[in-house]
Amino acid sequence: SQTIHQWPATLVQPVGSPLSLECTVEGTSNPNLYWYRQAAGRGLQLLFYSVGIGQISSEVPQNLSASRPQDRQFILSSKKLLLSDSGFYLCAWSLGPPSYNEQFFGPGTRLTVL
Amino acid sequence: AQKVTQAQTEISVVEKEDVTLDCVYETRDTTYYLFWYKQPPSGELVFLIRRNSFDEQNEISGRYSWNFQKSTSSFNFTITASQVVDSAVYFCALGSGTYKYIFGTGTRLKVLA
Numbered sequence: 001s002q003t004i005h006q007w008p009a010t011l012v013q014p015v016g017s018p019l020s021l022e023c024t025v026e027g028t029s030n031p032n033l034y035w036y037r038q039a040a041g042r043g044l045q046l047l048f049y050s051v052g053i054g055q056i057s058s059e060v061p062q063n064l065s066a067s068r069p070q071d072r073q074f075i076l077s078s079k080k081l082l083l084s085d086s087g088f089y090l091c092a093w094s095l096g097p098p099s100y101n102e103q104f105f106g107p108g109t110r111l112t113v114l
Numbered sequence: 115a116q117k118v119t120q121a122q123t124e125i126s127v128v129e130k131e132d133v134t135l136d137c138v139y140e141t142r143d144t145t146y147y148l149f150w151y152k153q154p155p156s157g158e159l160v161f162l163i164r165r166n167s168f169d170e171q172n173e174i175s176g177r178y179s180w181n182f183q184k185s186t187s188s189f190n191f192t193i194t195a196s197q198v199v200d201s202a203v204y205f206c207a208l209g210s211g212t213y214k215y216i217f218g219t220g221t222r223l224k225v226l227a
Contacts, residue, residue, distance in 0.1 A: 034214075043219040044159075044205065059214070088157060099209035100147050100166075105159040 002027035006091050006106035013113055019064075019078040021109050023091030026072065031093040033074040034103065035066055038088040049098075050074060086113045116141045118208050120218035127196050128226050135191040135221045137206030143167075146210030148182065148189040153203040153220070165189065196225045 003026045013019060025031050035047040046059045048066035056066050063082060067075045074091060088110050092103040117140040127133045139148065150162040163173060165182050173180045177194045193200050203222045207215040 044217045046214050049214060090157075090159065092159075097209075098215055099211055101209075102149060102161040102164050103159075103215070104161065105151075108157040110157070 002093075002104065004091060004093055004104060004106040006089075006109055008109060009107065010110045011112070013081050013111065015083055015113055016080045019076070019081050019085070019111070021076040021089055021091075021111075023074040023076075023106055024072055025074075025093045028072070028093070028095065030071060031095060032098060033068060034092040034094075034098070035074065035076050036090040036092065038090065040087070044090070048076070081113045083113050086111055116143075116208060116210060116216050118206055118216050118218035120204075120206055120221050122221045123219075124222040124224065126224040126226060129198060130195050132192060132194050133196050133223065133225075135193075135204050135206075135223065137189045137191065137218060139187050139189065139206070139208045139216075141208060141210045143210040146208060149207040149209065149215065150180065150189075150191050151205045151207065153205065155202070159205070162191075193223075196223075198225050198227050201225045 005024050007022055033050045036044045037047055038044050048056055048058055050056050050068045053068055053071055064078050088108050090108045091106040094101045094103045119138045122136055146167045148165045151159045152162055153159045163180055170182050179192045181190045201224050203220045205220045206218040209215050
């Protein structure tokens with residue numbers, strides 16, 4: 001069976017500090033991978049998606065970046081965090097085009113930028 | 115333009131009541147998919163159902179049922195005999211021809227004991 005891991009679960013970082021969130025998927029190959037952000041009490045905002053190693057598409061220009069160094073690993077990074085980066089970050093995967101297939105979400109990382 | 119509207123921001127019901135969560139979508143595509151996800155307090159989204167645009171049959175799964183009506187561009191979700199464990203935020207999503215979903219803003223359901 002497939003599982004998706006995210007870490008850390010919670011993170012408190014000062015403004016201007018770097019960020020690295022990691023997501024790994026087990027039990028499947030060539031997944032599409034996604035990073036979403038959910039601000040408190042809000043809906044889901046797609047940040048990045050990837051259809052393969054080294055292939056990253058950005059949905060929202062901002063101070064965040066993503067990388068996919070391995071087939072089942074997806075990393076979200078920032079060089080300098082802003083207060084507005086606080087939120088709940090969710091990683092997800094799917095097989096095939098997401099338009100037609102369900103996505104499976106990780107447990108999320110709750111980030112607080114102070 | 116593609117859009118998903120969940121007009122109900124928050125709904126509160128007493129346990130054992132039936133509740134319907136509304137979802138209205140907009141798309142010009144003839145082939146599309148609709149989804150519902152549940153986000154319990156733990157935060158992880160859980161997939162509930164997928165429906166394609168060519169299948170308007172209603173779906174029932176235990177206490178959950180879904181009513182898809184293309185004529186009104188709606189894909190509503192009903193929970194029968196609600197339970198406290200149903201308390202969560204529920205998201206409707208539309209997928210049509212692009213490499214992403216369009217999520218609605220979610221409806222927070224509170225089921226009171």
